Amino acid sequence: MEIWDVYDLQRNNTGRKMTRGDAFKQGDLHLVVHVCMFNEKGEMLIQQRQSNREHWPSMWDLTVGGSAVAGENPQQAAEREVFEELRYHIDLSQKRPSLTINFDNGFDDIFIVKTDVDLSSLPIPTEEVQTVKWASKEEILLKIDEGLFLPYYHSLIHLLFDMRDQMGAHHVNA
Numbered sequence: 001m002e003i004w005d006v007y008d009l010q011r012n013n014t015g016r017k018m019t020r021g022d023a024f025k026q027g028d029l030h031l032v033v034h035v036c037m038f039n040e041k042g043e044m045l046i047q048q049r050q051s052n053r054e055h056w057p058s059m060w061d062l063t064v065g066g067s068a069v070a071g072e073n074p075q076q077a078a079e080r081e082v083f084e085e086l087r088y089h090i091d092l093s094q095k096r097p098s099l100t101i102n103f104d105n106g107f108d109d110i111f112i113v114k115t116d117v118d119l120s121s122l123p124i125p126t127e128e129v130q131t132v133k134w135a136s137k138e139e140i141l142l143k144i145d146e147g148l149f150l151p152y153y154h155s156l157i158h159l160l161f162d163m164r165d166q167m168g169a170h171h172v173n174a
Contacts (some may be wrong), residue, residue, distance in 0.1 A: 004030045016071050030106040033078040034065035038054040038164045039116045043134035060149040068134055074109040087123045137161045
């Protein structure tokens with residue numbers, strides 16, 4: 001049973017809790033996190049979800065993602081999700097999310113990280129992940145079009161790749 005903190009519209013923790021699967025009350029929101037890992041070649045680490053997952057079984061997805069549990073800040077939730085799904089330790093304690101996307105029942109903090117993790121060192125498969133691979137933007141967009149990847153907007157994938165070397169919404173000349 002997964003317990004979540006409940007937030008208000010201003011992203012304040014209300015002090016109330018809810019259980020995954022419970023109906024949301026009017027105005028209640030929760031926190032989701034994603035981590036997108038990029039290597040030096042500019043490829044994103046993507047994962048194929050296990051076939052027994054309740055949502056999107058066997059589909060390809062961003063590096064990792066999931067809901068924050070009660071008491072976690074975004075960094076702690078992202079670190080936990082990376083470890084749960086990939087058995088990889090990452091320190092995000094000094095990193096802010098690269099962007100936040102609001103959705104009907106909450107907000108999704110996305111961390112963009114550069115790392116050249118050796119895929120052969122990851123103990124895959126795990127309970128949640130069948131396999132992982134490094135993929136180009138074009139490979140991901142093709143998988144989305146083929147119905148093999150979660151149905152993210154193409155513009156989000158472009159944005160993630162555009163932001164992999166910087167923070168903020170302005171182009172920074174090198």
